[in-house]
Amino acid sequence: MNNKERWRLFLIVLTSLFLLGGSIYMWIFINRSVEDRKHRDLNLTLDKVEDTIRERLMTATGILYDLRGFLGVSELSPEKWRKYFEVSSLEENHPGSYSIAYVEMVRKENISVFEELMRNSGDSKYLNYMVFPKTGEDISYPIKYLHTTDPDVSVLLGFDFQYSDRTTAAFNQATLTGEPTLSELTHLDLIIPSSKKTGYEIVLPVYDRAASQIGFLGAWINSEGLMGTGVDMTGLRYSLFDGDEKIFTSGRLGGEPLTHINREVELLGHNFRVVLESDKMFKLSSFEENLPTIFLATIIVILLLWVLSVYAILSSRRRAVVLADLATRDLRKFKQAVDGVSDHVIITDPEGVIMYANKAAEEITGYGLVEMIGKKPSLWGGQMPKEFYENFWKTIKYDKRPFWGEIRNRRKSGELYEAEMRVSPILDDKENLLFFVGIERDLSKFRAIEKMKTEFISLASHQLRTPLSGVKWFVEMMLSGDAGKLTDLQTKYLSKIKESNEREIQLVNALLNVSRIESGRIIILSKKTNLKNLVESVVADIKVNIGGERNIEYDIGENLPEVEVDPDLIKHVYNNLLSNAVMYSNPGGKIEIKVYPKDGRILTEIKDNGIGIPKAEQPRVFEKFFRASNATKKVTEGTGLGLYLTKTIVESSGGKIWFTSAVGRGTTFKFWLPLKAVKGKMVEPEGGKII
Amino acid sequence: MIKLLIIEDDLLLDEAYRRKFGEKYDVRVATDGESGIKTASTFIPDMILLDIYMPGKFNGLDVLKEIKKNPQTAQIPVLVITNLPDAIERVLEMGATKCFMKTDVDLNNIEEELQKLTAKTE
Numbered sequence: 138m139n140n141k142e143r144w145r146l147f148l149i150v151l152t153s154l155f156l157l158g159g160s161i162y163m164w165i166f167i168n169r170s171v172e173d174r175k176h177r178d179l180n181l182t183l184d185k186v187e188d189t190i191r192e193r194l195m196t197a198t199g200i201l202y203d204l205r206g207f208l209g210v211s212e213l214s215p216e217k218w219r220k221y222f223e224v225s226s227l228e229e230n231h232p233g234s235y236s237i238a239y240v241e242m243v244r245k246e247n248i249s250v251f252e253e254l255m256r257n258s259g260d261s262k263y264l265n266y267m268v269f270p271k272t273g274e275d276i277s278y279p280i281k282y283l284h285t286t287d288p289d290v291s292v293l294l295g296f297d298f299q300y301s302d303r304t305t306a307a308f309n310q311a312t313l314t315g316e317p318t319l320s321e322l323t324h325l326d327l328i329i330p331s332s333k334k335t336g337y338e339i340v341l342p343v344y345d346r347a348a349s350q351i352g353f354l355g356a357w358i359n360s361e362g363l364m365g366t367g368v369d370m371t372g373l374r375y376s377l378f379d380g381d382e383k384i385f386t387s388g389r390l391g392g393e394p395l396t397h398i399n400r401e402v403e404l405l406g407h408n409f410r411v412v413l414e415s416d417k418m419f420k421l422s423s424f425e426e427n428l429p430t431i432f433l434a435t436i437i438v439i440l441l442l443w444v445l446s447v448y449a450i451l452s453s454r455r456r457a458v459v460l461a462d463l464a465t466r467d468l469r470k471f472k473q474a475v476d477g478v479s480d481h482v483i484i485t486d487p488e489g490v491i492m493y494a495n496k497a498a499e500e501i502t503g504y505g506l507v508e509m510i511g512k513k514p515s516l517w518g519g520q521m522p523k524e525f526y527e528n529f530w531k532t533i534k535y536d537k538r539p540f541w542g543e544i545r546n547r548r549k550s551g552e553l554y555e556a557e558m559r560v561s562p563i564l565d566d567k568e569n570l571l572f573f574v575g576i577e578r579d580l581s582k583f584r585a586i587e588k589m590k591t592e593f594i595s596l597a598s599h600q601l602r603t604p605l606s607g608v609k610w611f612v613e614m615m616l617s618g619d620a621g622k623l624t625d626l627q628t629k630y631l632s633k634i635k636e637s638n639e640r641e642i643q644l645v646n647a648l649l650n651v652s653r654i655e656s657g658r659i660i661i662l663s664k665k666t667n668l669k670n671l672v673e674s675v676v677a678d679i680k681v682n683i684g685g686e687r688n689i690e691y692d693i694g695e696n697l698p699e700v701e702v703d704p705d706l707i708k709h710v711y712n713n714l715l716s717n718a719v720m721y722s723n724p725g726g727k728i729e730i731k732v733y734p735k736d737g738r739i740l741t742e743i744k745d746n747g748i749g750i751p752k753a754e755q756p757r758v759f760e761k762f763f764r765a766s767n768a769t770k771k772v773t774e775g776t777g778l779g780l781y782l783t784k785t786i787v788e789s790s791g792g793k794i795w796f797t798s799a800v801g802r803g804t805t806f807k808f809w810l811p812l813k814a815v816k817g818k819m820v821e822p823e824g825g826k827i828i
Numbered sequence: 829m830i831k832l833l834i835i836e837d838d839l840l841l842d843e844a845y846r847r848k849f850g851e852k853y854d855v856r857v858a859t860d861g862e863s864g865i866k867t868a869s870t871f872i873p874d875m876i877l878l879d880i881y882m883p884g885k886f887n888g889l890d891v892l893k894e895i896k897k898n899p900q901t902a903q904i905p906v907l908v909i910t911n912l913p914d915a916i917e918r919v920l921e922m923g924a925t926k927c928f929m930k931t932d933v934d935l936n937n938i939e940e941e942l943q944k945l946t947a948k949t950e
Contacts, residue, residue, distance in 0.1 A: 595912055599881040602911035606930035607840040613934035614848060642931040649913075 149447055160436040168429040176398045183413045187402050190363050197356040198317045201341040205354055215260045218282040236285035236357040240278045272299045289332050311340045319405040322379045335360045360385035378410040391416040481577040487570040489513045501579045503549030520545040537562045554581040594652055601645045608638045640774045647778040654785050663701040669693045675711040683719055691730035700739055706786045713779040714743045714806050720772050722747025738809040746803035759784045829854040833873035835864035837882045848935045861886025865894045868901045880910040896923045905945050
């Protein structure tokens with residue numbers, strides 16, 4: 138994996154992590170939102186509760202400030218105290234909600250005086266004024282003036298808050314900060330043992346003209362009063378906790394509490410916990426209820442898809458790379474294969490411009506690849522007549538068919554060479570030309586070998602035959618008496634020499650024919666041939682040689698159609714079969730020749746009643762140099778090549794030859810020829826090339 | 829005497845020719861193609877016996893071509909006597925009067941032919 142890949146992989150992993158992380162966060166968020174929605178109503182109520190409590194406390198604080206302002210810094214008197222509560226609309230607005238007190242700071246030694254003063258204030262309320270309990274502390278904080286509608290609280294007139302740690306703590310705090318301070322929860326049973334009331338004080342310091350503190354103003358709110366009546370508590374129950382202590386519970390549950398919420402509320406520096414219970418099950422629509430699950434499922438699906446698609450992309454890319462590599466390798470293999478063949482292969486565009494040439498093309502034409510690309514094959518062509526090229530182009534470009542034939546080309550060196558070429562047009566499915574593929578086989582070597590073979594055969598022909606003809610001529614001259622009269626014995630001997638020589642000549646002829654056949658030089662020169670005449674001439678020749686020793690009958694139709702065969706070769710066939718018939722039959726024997734048309738062919742039958750061919754040896758009769766055992770006995774000389782040649786000629790002409798035979802009874806050879814000699818090596822329609 | 833030009837490279841056969849025809853005809857023998865052509869144009873024989881397979885620049889076919897090209901010698905009947913069976917068709921096309929295989933005929937046959945030709949021209 139290279140750097141680019143690594144970087145890409147890293148990005149993918151990073152994105153995936155982000156997706157995952159984001160999804161989890163979203164899921165938590167949605168979960169919480171759903172929960173919140175569920176309890177929306179409850180939460181709204183809780184908000185209201187919270188507001189209410191806050192408002193109560195604020196109101197109380199407001200009152201204190203107001204009162205402090207009213208009292209000012211002048212002498213405080215009970216009348217003045219009373220006046221405030223007459224004038225203000227406190228009781229109108231908040232009946233019975235607050236108890237307000239003025240606490241004066243009194244030194245221990247002044248307590249009696251203080252008490253005396255109060256008793257003599259002239260108000261009946263203060264007739265029995267007393268500071269209680271006596272704490273013995275240096276400073277006391279007795280309630281001097283008290284406004285309350287709660288009978289329990291009214292008992293507290295004269296109460297020394299020094300006794301209450303909690304209130305003292307609030308006093309100290311208020312003194313310190315100068316701000317309204319909320320005390321800890323106070324229990325009234327501190328003073329009134331039977332009371333179960335609890336509440337809070339808010340205290341505010343009061344200063345004299347000289348700005349030194351003289352006392353406090355305090356507001357007492359009982360726990361129940363915190364809530365007030367502003368909130369509809371139907372079917373709800375709320376509980377207020379201060380720490381672990383449940384201060385207060387209120388509300389009207391219809392049944393069992395089925396849902397609840399709680400909230401931490403901070404007021405005037407004090408932490409409360411509100412718990413709101415409802416007798417209703419809050420149900421959202423099933424969609425909303427299941428939203429978290431749905432979301433989770435969706436996220437999982439999305440993540441899976443993401444992973445799958447990444448994987449698919451990565452693997453498809455990898456597959457593509459593998460495939461490309463394979464294809465390239467295959468392509469390379471093909472290219473190597475084509476480069477490796479010994480035939481010249483080129484690919485051109487439809488105009489003939491060369492796009493590719495293999496190594497062999499370079500070697501054969503002598504031009505390098507760079508010299509060929511972009512040019513046309515006329516680079517090494519142009520040696521043929523115009524018509525050749527015209528025909529060539531017509532075939533491949535307009536007829537869009539492959540062209541093959543022999544062509545003469547010119548190598549870069551100037552050397553001419555012959556090649557067998559085949560050019561195929563390559564078309565797409567709409568039959569449009571895509572390109573041409575041209576293959577050429579350099580025939581020069583082949584031709585050279587051919588030439589060598591031909592020359593060899595010519596040489597062999599000549600070298601073998603010349604001495605034979607020499608012997609023949611001289612012997613003939615002697616037998617003719619050109620060298621003087623001969624004795625009978627001399628004549629006899631010379632005849633033997635002549636005979637032997639003739640045999641040798643026959644053998645050489647046969648061998649050379651076989652050579653020519655095997656080297657592919659037997660050329661079928663088809664001509665319209667009258668078989669009747671041909672056979673008759675052969676018979677005539679044979680008759681000359683055998684005299685009347687055999688009875689030759691032939692039955693050849695007058696209207697035998699002319700056959701297109703090579704007359705010389707077919708003559709050879711008839712000659713061979715007839716002379717065999719003569720050779721291997723006895724004096725007085727009968728030979729029948731029949732030639733007739735059958736099934737669109739010409740059938741020939743040559744029948745003798747001679748020695749026949751032994752069954753065991755019949756399969757070998759057409760073999761080169763084979764002679765049947767009884768044949769060798771009858772005619773000692775014989776090349777064993779005659780039937781081999783005959784068979785080759787018949788088959789090369791497109792025919793077939795076979796026989797039936799029985800020892801002592803005779804043999805019948807049959808062969809058929811097509812009306813047109815079909816197969817043949819190097820069929821040359823315009824007449825043959827010899828030598 | 830009738831002028832006979834024999835163009836044959838094999839000495840053995842040349843001797844046979846000479847012995848057979850030497851008395852009856854005015855015989856000239858050329859042992860290669862080039863001298864054969866030259867002799868033909870200078871000797872202007874009445875008949876030519878021509879071999880095909882000869883060494884050197886000119887083989888029998890070239891000789892035949894030259895002889896037929898030369899108006900002086902074009903009319904002279906040429907008997908091709910050869911060992912090459914494939915030559916038969918070709919030489920006849922090129923204008924040879926007749927073609928024999930050396931191993932098929934003997935000198936008597938050739939003499940017969942010469943006599944036939946002589947009779948024709950006379």
